[in-house]
Amino acid sequence: MTPPVECPFEAEVLAAVLQGWWPQRAAAGLRTHVAGCPVCAGVVAVGTALLEDRRHLRSAAVLPNAGRVWWLAQTRARRDAAAAANRAIDLGIGAALLGAAAVAWAFLPVQEWIVGLAGRIGPGGLPIVAAALLVLIFLPAAACLAFSRD
Template sequence: MSRVECPLEQETLAMVQSGRWPHGCDEASRAHIEACNLCGDVVRVAVLVSNDYQATLRTARVPNSGLIWWRMQRRTRQEAARTASRMITIVQAIAVAAGVAVAIGIITATSRAFSFAPSDLSQTIVAQWGIPLLITLAAWLALAPVAVYLAVGKD
């Protein structure tokens, strides 16, 4: 098996890539490339690749800077909206959990008042304030997400 190597192969490739082939190279390089099979092949392939690269550069459509700026601004706004939406969902979940805990506490307290201390005073207090407390709690649960939305929406 014969070794196919040429010490000038990389130099020949660099010459084609830099655009010095065929008009910008010296006579010695030109004579070597015509005589050397490997460098001749390198030149033929590298010229094709270089021509294709140059054609791609000429036909590439690069969007203008205004369009890129607008897309970047739109993406930034969408990411900010996504982050705010995530935060609103977390706050709503916390508010609902807190409301449920308070409701359970109120129900437990009122049921204890009915079952363990059936005095007239506690029954009167629960009868007078139990329903308004539950209505207030329900209103708070309904309005808390709106308040959180308004508070976060001002940013």
């Protein structure tokens, strides 16, 4: 014969255990039933263990200081706002670099003029003109990149 696996009083017994009524404030009839029912006795054993575990966890839990929680929230809000502002600045820097590249692309047709200018300067004129153009075009872009890292 197999022992019963369910009992109609299971839920009632479990509720009494988990709400802390067991056994003092439980009905006398329910206590008598649990004394003779192996299913409800098991429910009492498991429920009592769960209740003790919950009490232990509650006593061991440490709540953080409210001031610290507020300070961390403020710090995070400031950091998020700064990140959002930096995204807009990075977008502007990207647009500026794109504009600088467009200007450099526009200067390609004047390459002959540059070579002519270098020829008028002298034999070492081309490196001088090229260096001057590089400084004029890439120095502002490099400055933008350097200051955007701050």
